[in-house]
Amino acid sequence: xxxxxxxxxxxxxxxxxxxxxxxxxxxxxxxxxxxxxxxxxxxxxxxxxxxxxxxxxxxxxxxxxxxxxxxxxxxxxxxxxxxxxxxxxxxxxxxxxxxxxxxxxxxxxxxxxxxxxxxxxxxxxxxxxxxxxxxxxxxxxxxxxxxxxxxxxxxxxxxxxxxxxxxxxxxxxxxxxxxxxxxxxxxxxxxxxxxxxxxxxxxxxxxxxxxxxxxxxxxxxxxxxxxxxxxxxxxxxxxxxxxxxxxxxxxxxxxxxxxxxxxxxxxxxxxxxxxxxxxxxxxxxxxxxxxxxxxxxxxxxxxxxxxxxxxxxxxxxxxxxxxxxxxxxxxxxxxxxxxxxxxxxxxxxxxxxxxxxxxxxxxxxxxxxxxxxxxxxxxxxxxxxxxxxxxxxxxxxxxxxxxxxxxxxxxxxxxxxxxxxxxxxxxxxxxxxxxxxxxxxxxxxxxxxxxxxx
Numbered sequence: 001x002x003x004x005x006x007x008x009x010x011x012x013x014x015x016x017x018x019x020x021x022x023x024x025x026x027x028x029x030x031x032x033x034x035x036x037x038x039x040x041x042x043x044x045x046x047x048x049x050x051x052x053x054x055x056x057x058x059x060x061x062x063x064x065x066x067x068x069x070x071x072x073x074x075x076x077x078x079x080x081x082x083x084x085x086x087x088x089x090x091x092x093x094x095x096x097x098x099x100x101x102x103x104x105x106x107x108x109x110x111x112x113x114x115x116x117x118x119x120x121x122x123x124x125x126x127x128x129x130x131x132x133x134x135x136x137x138x139x140x141x142x143x144x145x146x147x148x149x150x151x152x153x154x155x156x157x158x159x160x161x162x163x164x165x166x167x168x169x170x171x172x173x174x175x176x177x178x179x180x181x182x183x184x185x186x187x188x189x190x191x192x193x194x195x196x197x198x199x200x201x202x203x204x205x206x207x208x209x210x211x212x213x214x215x216x217x218x219x220x221x222x223x224x225x226x227x228x229x230x231x232x233x234x235x236x237x238x239x240x241x242x243x244x245x246x247x248x249x250x251x252x253x254x255x256x257x258x259x260x261x262x263x264x265x266x267x268x269x270x271x272x273x274x275x276x277x278x279x280x281x282x283x284x285x286x287x288x289x290x291x292x293x294x295x296x297x298x299x300x301x302x303x304x305x306x307x308x309x310x311x312x313x314x315x316x317x318x319x320x321x322x323x324x325x326x327x328x329x330x331x332x333x334x335x336x337x338x339x340x341x342x343x344x345x346x347x348x349x350x351x352x353x354x355x356x357x358x359x360x361x362x363x364x365x366x367x368x369x370x371x372x373x374x375x376x377x378x379x380x381x382x383x384x385x386x387x388x389x390x391x392x393x394x395x396x397x398x399x400x401x402x403x404x405x406x407x408x409x410x411x412x413x414x415x416x417x418x419x420x421x422x423x424x425x426x427x428x429x430x431x432x433x434x435x436x437x438x439x440x441x442x443x444x445x446x447x448x449x450x451x452x453x454x
Contacts, residue, residue: 042143046076053069053072065092080142203221330370335373336374348430357385382452
């Protein structure tokens with residue numbers, strides 16, 4: 001796709017080039033017409049001169065007619081071919097430069113003083129032929145039009161060079177003009193790009209005047225005012241909701257814990273109380289997860305990014321992962337493709353891997369294997385978590401990273417709340433990386449790939 005600057009440049013170049021082409025075509029047509037009229041005017045002058053030489057005597061003999069005009073015709077032999085005949089089409093005189101060629105009679109069907117025609121005669125080439133009626137004589141004068149053709153050809157060559165120069169110049173001028181005209185738009189774009197969740201107070205500088213750009217700047221600033229107000233309202237609601245939800249849940253948990261010793265002898269009541277406490281725990285986890293995603297998406301979450309040794313970072317995680325896997329009756333393997341450093345936030349990266357491990361544990365069959373691979377790539381670092389579960393339908397591979405979408409879980413696995421993979425994608429986005437899921441090709445199971453930039 002072309003940029004707006006390119007489109008304006010091409011449009012200006014096309015307008016200037018098209019206008020120049022039309023002007024040159026008009027000039028060429030006018031030049032040709034003017035030269036043709038000049039030839040006709042010169043022929044009229046020649047006929048006027050011949051008419052004076054011949055006089056008006058219709059009884060003059062052919063020999064005397066030739067004798068009277070021979071000298072004048074010889075003097076203009078390079079300019080004109082002359083032929084005179086009477087009304088009976090009997091040729092009375094032919095200039096020597098005609099050779100064996102004959103000029104055709106142009107006598108019209110109706111009375112007329114002069115007849116003009118452009119024609120080509122073998123041996124003579126293209127001619128402008130005019131026939132004048134002067135008393136008993138039809139004086140025919142033909143002029144070569146090759147000089148006109150040469151002039152028009154030279155004009156076409158010059159016009160072609162001029163068109164090339166106009167195209168190059170119009171492209172340069174169009175580009176410069178578009179850059180100048182679009183500079184305020186680029187300034188608006190740069191300011192708008194800087195306005196994010198952590199910088200909602202900045203506004204676009206309104207250009208002086210009352211033109212369309214000023215109106216656009218005012219409109220955008222008003223829109224950013226509304227966005228900032230909505231954003232602040234959402235932030236206040238998030239903070240208030242967090243506080244208002246956590247406090248009642250803490251009180252419910254506290255009171256529920258107080259009931260535990262009183263119903264210790266009632267197995268059914270103890271089981272119901274355990275379910276209540278588990279529900280409270282899950283609700284707290286959902287609240288914390290939603291708050292984390294909301295902060296990350298709003299741009300107010302600060303990352304303490306630092307360069308970390310990947311092997312040293314993964315070693316304690318792998319130990320914890322093995323313990324969790326053994327508790328579920330599965331194995332955890334770590335495969336590392338070389339050491340090195342990567343830049344990330346350690347706590348968030350550990351949370352990401354724990355979320356992937358938790359999902360893998362939930363879908364892995366007893367005796368299965370979960371594998372974590374890490375390797376340095378040309379673009380940065382890649383982490384891959386693989387399980388041996390049932391996999392995910394192809395059409396669901398992208399949706400599993402959305403909120404409250406649950407993967408296939410085994411019958412006896414703890415039921416998740418559908419936010420783990422959404423948090424994983426949020427963390428990866430914060431690091432400027434990419435995450436994707438794909439079914440394993442070597443066996444059943446899911447393969448989650450994380451690419452972090454260098």
